[in-house]
Amino acid sequence: MPIPRIHEIMEADQRILNAFSPEKLHRLGQAIGLNDSTTVLDLACGKAEMLATWARDYGISGLGVDFSEVFVADARDRVRELGVADRITIEYGDARNFSPRQRFDVACCIGATWIGNGVEGTIELLRQSVTTQGLMLIGEPFWRKAPTAEESVEMGFSADEFSSSLHELVARFTACDLDVVEMFISSEDDWDRYVAPKWLTMRRWLEDNPHDPMFDEVRAELTNSQLSYTRYQRDMLGWGIFGLLER
Incomplete structure (x- = not known):
């Protein structure tokens, strides 16, 4: 199942495809003790900004897997741009x-x-x-405030799509016999820097592609995203990356 094309359109100008800043990405690598002997796998890696910059900054080697041909091409360009293609491999495939x-x-x-x-x-x-003593990293949304049925419809997310709170999400990890050993939570600014740039990307795409079959879908997404994000999502939806170790 290929990634919906609208995501490739919306995120065409972004390197990090989540509500996470480059600074936090760097600090996360530092916090988990990456070095030039560390090997990293990233499933559904998107444009592989995490792998590429960690290879540049910490000397890691690794593999990224994604099933968007557009994102895979961008990821391969990025690892070449940063001079780390000898340490980072990007594969096209279904994670x-x-x-x-x-x-x-x-x-x-x-x-x-x-x-x-x-x-x-x-x-x-x-x-x-x-590996047996290896670290798992999962990035996942959670509700800061669970939406009502009406709010869920307007946002396009069901209330049970994500954990009802940060506490519940951590409880799900611990129920899998994992210890949470690191946690980086996105700020409102992280969310703004992820969501708002997509509006400009979509607007420019609409101006350049008035006859594309995706025009109406992108037009609707641009309008709905602005309203939904500022009315609900910015205040209600959280996101974080969690470091997990087996007990």
């Missing part, structure tokens, strides 16, 4: 069916737990790929 050929020191799924049909299934996928 849901990934079969590890080796075990990694760090196995990640950042903002894409649909690959395991949710948090618990994604943990099982990562367990297949991480």
Whole structure:
């Protein structure tokens, strides 16, 4: 199942495809002790900004897997741009069916737990790929305030799509016999820098592609995103990256 084209349009000008800043990405790598002997797997890696910059800054080696041909091409360009193509491999493929050929020191799924049909299934996928003492990293939304049925319809998210709170999300990790050993939570500014730039990207795309079959869908997404984000999502939806170790 290819990634919907609208995501490739909306995120065409972004490198980090989640509500996370470059500074936090760097600090996360520092916090988990990355070095030039660390191997990292990133399932559903998007444009692989995490792998590329960690290879540049910390000397890691690793593998990214994604099933967007557009994102894979951008990821390969990025690792070449940063001079780390000898340490980072990008594969086109469905992360849901990934079969590890080796075990990694760090196995990640950042903002894409649909690959395991949710948090618990994604943990099982990562367990297949991480060393015995290795670290799992999962990026996942959670509700700061659970929406009503009406708010869910307007946002396009059901209340049960994400954990009802940060506490519940952490409880789901611990129920899988994992200890949460690191946590980076996105700020409102992180969200703004992820969501708002997509509005300009979509607007420019609409101006350049008035006859594209996707025009009406992108026009609707631009309008709805502005209203939904500022009315609900900015205040109600949280997001974070969590470091997890087996007990």
